[in-house]
Structures are given as structure tokens and as C-alpha cells.
Amino acid sequence: MTTKQIAELANVSRSTVSRVINNYENVPIETKKKVQKIIDEYGYTPNYFARTLAGKNPNIIGIFLADINTTFSSNDWIGINSPYNMELISVIVNLLKSYNHVALVNIITDIKELKNLEHYFLKRIVAGGIFAGFPYNISELEELARKYNIVLIDQMISNDGNDNLKLVNSDNNSGGYIATKYLIDKGHTNILHIAGDNRLSSIQRERGYKTAMKEFNLEPNIIYGMYREDIAYKITKNYVPIHKPSAIFAGNDIMAIGVIKALKELMFRIPEDISVMGFDNLNLTKWFNLDITTMSVSIKDIGENSVKLLFEEKDNYSICRANLIERSSVAEKMK
Template sequence: MTSKSDSVTIREVAQKAGVSVATVSRYINQNAPISKEVSERLKQVMAELRYVPHAAARQLASQKTRVVGLLSNNLHNDFFVPLLNGIEGVVRKHGYNLLIATYHSDNRNMPPPIGPHNTDGILVFSDGLSDDDLIALHARQFPMVLVHRTPPNSLKIPSVTVENKKITFELIEHLIKVHKRKHIMFFRGPIHQEDSFWRETGYKSALMANDIPFDERLVLNGEFERHTAYQTLSKFIATENQIPFDAIFTGDDDAAIGVLKALRENNYRVPEDVSVIGFDDLEFSAFLNPPLTTVSAPTEAVGRIATEQLFSLFDNQFPGDVTLLPTELITRHSCGCIT
């Protein structure tokens, strides 16, 4: 006689299938790879024994939480508002919920707070997960889309980002050719952040193309964050006042707020003494004093497209490798342009 579901244990399922209890648990919770042969055998045995896992485990086994996750190392500044708007609109359209968490991938003592155990798939912003974490999740075929970064080791993980190198070359050349600036400071973003890497690459390329020597002393740490940029520039002015600078590419608009404050407190006029350019064209940029020359980046579109690609993965459709969205220089008075 076939056993009743409420009397069958996971141990009996394992014994009949000829596998360990741990293997049955992995099959139910989908938290580690299992061969197709073993999966089919377990499916057959559980049907024969009429074994029904606990409701929560059953949800995990089907991977239908109807939750999409966003994982980032921080959510500190205004940049994330349009990104989240783009993500949330698509999630709501599909009848899902959005779970947002911050995680520092260098903390190896704590696992990521969101993943296969509580979402159907995740969006990973920048360095929100380490390469090792991404490789492990990819091996389990867990749906992921990367935002503002490319996958490690050429893994087949979709990625959505914006063009950084070419537009940075253009904005640095604008400072050099239009405003005759020759001592241009650059504020780096967070270490290992791909946007920062490509912006620095474009910065160096423009200097080289215009026969301006690269000066490492003019590359400062801004972290894409206003308080850090303010403190860094204030210290530079106080201790390195013999090093000339006549323009600053702040790396992003949030850092530009701190840069403008430090310049103002130290009696530098913008743009008469120092031209200032940001990146992202956030909502406040046109309202700064002076209005900020910056780069228009389609941040909301990045969030929207990345989320649509994640839902394509749910339907077993691979949307492509890297989606690179265009950017555009927006000139205002902070660089010296008359607008």
C-alpha cells in the first residue's frame, strides 16, 4: 500500500531513491546542483510515496517566490532614485515584489542576504557580489542580470551599463579645446567600480591625445560621494597648494556637490578659476550654483532594461551579453559655457 504523505519522512524518500538525506534536501530547496538523473529519480520516488514537502520548501523547490532582488554595496546617494524607478515599474507590471538589500562582498563571514533562498532572480549592481559569488550562482543557473558591470571570466550573464570611456574623452577635450584648461583633476569612484575605471581611461586618453602629461597627483579619491569628495579636495587645497589645477572632472554629480562646496570655501570661483564637470545629470544638477555641466546617462532606462532582461531569463530567453546605452554631454555654466 502506498504511504500517506503526512507519514512519509525525507529519510524514507532518500532510502528509496538510494541517495542521502542531504541530496533530497538540495533537490527540494534547489540550493546546490544535482544531476538530471538524480532529479528525475527523486521526482518519481516522491510521487510514488506521495511525499509533499513543507509549503515553504515547496515554494523554494519551484523557485516561485514572485520576488525580484536588487543587491548593491550601498544606496547612499541620489543616483539610485531613477535606477529604482526603472526597476520598480517593471517589477510591478509583472505582478512581482522587489526586495532590496545592501551587501559588502569582502565580508566573507556573512552570506548575501538575497539570492535563491528568497527570490526568483536578482539584479546585481556594480560590485554588489564578488566574482566568486557570481560564478557560484551562475553554476546553479540562478537568473541574474548585472547592472553597471560586466560578468567575470566571460560568463554568459546579461549586463546593462552605460558608455563611459568615449563620453569622458569628449568632456575632457571640451575642457581642453573650448575652455583652454591644462591642469585637469579627476576624482576616482569606488575601487573595482567599472564606471570609474572606464572614466579614468577616457580621462587619460584625452590628456594623451592633446599632449598633456598625466599627473597622478591630480587624481584624487572621490568615491562618487559628496562628503568624501568635499573632504578630499579640502585636504588637497590645504596641503598641496603648489600643485596647479584649473578644472575638475568630479566623476559623478553627487561628488560635484562636495567639490563645489570645497572650492567655494577656499575662494575659488567656478567657472572663472576652475571649471567643474560631473556625470549622470541627476535631477539637482541644473539647480546647482552654477548649473552643472555633466553627462546625461539613461539611469532609469538601465534599471528598466535590466529588469526586463531578468524576466526574459525567467522565460528561458537569453537577452544577450552586454547592453551598452549611449550617453551625452550636457553643457551648462560650471565649465564656462554660456547657457
């Protein structure tokens, strides 16, 4: 018996069933009696961790961020210092307030640390967890998420077909395709893609780029910037003077910033000489008036969907759309 089945039998919403289970006061007495009668008749027992989340003790949600620098880069914009992660944390923390919960932020610097995180859940230090920024297909992470009330951002269901993981993803494959096709439609054929790292978002954005390039019989050019501004800067400095692409599609806005910095130092005009496309639509680019054409995936939506999956019994999978944001860093290719 699930809350969905109870809701269908009682002819009420699943949120109403949840409020009855958690003894909220804003439920009409007759509705409460009807739902409780079905719960009693079918012997429904709420999931332990779902009940924990609904209560007051503990009222802490863990936010676990990966800060695993496999490049030995000196860049400061990684892990907790990443503008993307800071925006995401801000969204999640504010949303947790509406559920009377607070956040405990933990930085994971090595995959081996995942094995030591179980005590947070066993000892009820946290009532649930949100994990973000981790490499794709980490078995230790999946194992932890199957046992406890955990939401994984930017991960995919494993090959064994187990679909009980709570996942929030972006439509990165479509976003990569749309970004690349937009550049092609502007007349660009020599398009460099500075891809990310071993995270699912990078893999899918690269796949979208390849699909668009293949569709128009164009040769893909891919170099991995590891989602780092300084690495994208070095790639641009070394690659552009020799190969002279007319457009660069950076796998995220952070790398696009490195690309723009390098192009300006090389005395290339943007977009007259080289067009630049980013991904993520970070507030940071607007604060510095960089005016980067980019793909926007709402960080607010990612945060909201993650929190909802923790507190509400609903579909375990959520995907956030990617939308093109046209600004001044892309132009028609000069003939």
C-alpha cells in the same frame, strides 16, 4: 533549442514565443498552435528560472545593493542613501509592476555576505535578482550570476571568456573621454580628475580621461575620491590652493557637489576661476540648482535594460550611452 530558433521556425517574434510558453491569452489561436507544435516536436523545455519569472509564484525580484564603505567615511550618501541608487531603485520598482512583480531590496555590507544569498534563489524567495554598486571582478558575484537568473550592473565579462552573464553597463570609457576632451577644447590643460573607487565605472571613466590627456600630450593628474562627496571636498581643499588646476573632472555628480562646496569656501568662482565637470546627471543637482555640466547616462535606460534582461530571452549584454549635458559650471579658460 532556444526561443530564438523556435521563433525563426514559426516565423514569429521571440516575444510571441514567450507569450505562448507562459500561456498568455493575447495570442491568436492559430499562432499559438503553430508555436506549440514546434515546441512539442523539438521537445523544448523552458529554463526553470525563466518560467518562474513568467509565473505568479514567486513574483518577487531581489535588488541587491552594495553598501561597502572601504574608506571609513562618515558620509551618508552611500549605499541605500546614495541619490544614484535611490533613483535606480525607483525606476526598477516601477518597471517591475508592469511585469506583475514586486521588489525585495537587500543591502550588502560585506562581500562575504554574497555566499549566503544563494538560499534566496534555491528556496524561491525571489525569482531573479539585480545586483548594483559592487566592486569590479568579484568571483563570488560572478559565480552566483552564472547559476541563477541574475543581472549585474556595472560589471564585465570575466577573463575566462564565459559570456553567459547578464550585464548592463554604461559607456563609461567613452564618457570619460568626451568629458575630458570637452574641457581641453575649452582651453583647459591643467585638469584634475577626482576618480571613483574600485568599481568598473570608475576604472573606465579614468581610462577615458587618460586617453584624452595622452592624445593632447597633457600630464594626467588623478586623485581618488571613492565616489564620496566628503572625500572630494577634502581633496579640493588640499589640492587646489597649491596646484591651481583650471578645471576639475569629478568621476560622479556626488563628488562634483563636494568639489563645488570646497571651491566656494576657498573663494574660487565657478566657472570663471575653475570649471567643474561631473558625471551621471543626477536629479539631485537640478533640485539644488547646481547647474553642473555633466555626462548623462540614463538611469531609466539602465533600469529598463536590467528588468528586460530578467524577463526576456535576448542578448545578455546591454550598454547605455553617455551624453554630454552642457550647463554653466564649465567655461573657456581665461587667458
